[in-house]
Amino acid sequence: MPKCIACGEDVTVYDMGATKKLINRGAEEYLCIPCLAKKFKVEESLIYQKIEEWREQGCMLFP
Numbered sequence: 001m002p003k004c005i006a007c008g009e010d011v012t013v014y015d016m017g018a019t020k021k022l023i024n025r026g027a028e029e030y031l032c033i034p035c036l037a038k039k040f041k042v043e044e045s046l047i048y049q050k051i052e053e054w055r056e057q058g059c060m061l062f063p
């Protein structure tokens with residue numbers, strides 16, 4: 001698995017999907033959700049909520 005480029009933690013498929021949605025569809029470097037939350041100055045829970053929405057829309061990035 002790839003690692004978060006900010007903190008070095010392993011990233012999950014959800015972290016990768018969220019990075020692609022929030023930063024760049026073609027991203028090949030990923031941020032974990034806590035680091036994404038910091039970057040965008042939002043609560044982590046907001047990102048998890050967005051992931052749920054994307055999943056419900058049938059987004060292929062979130063199995």
Ligand SMILES: [Zn+2]
Pocket residue numbers: 004005006007008009031032033034035036
């Ligand atoms: Zn991180």
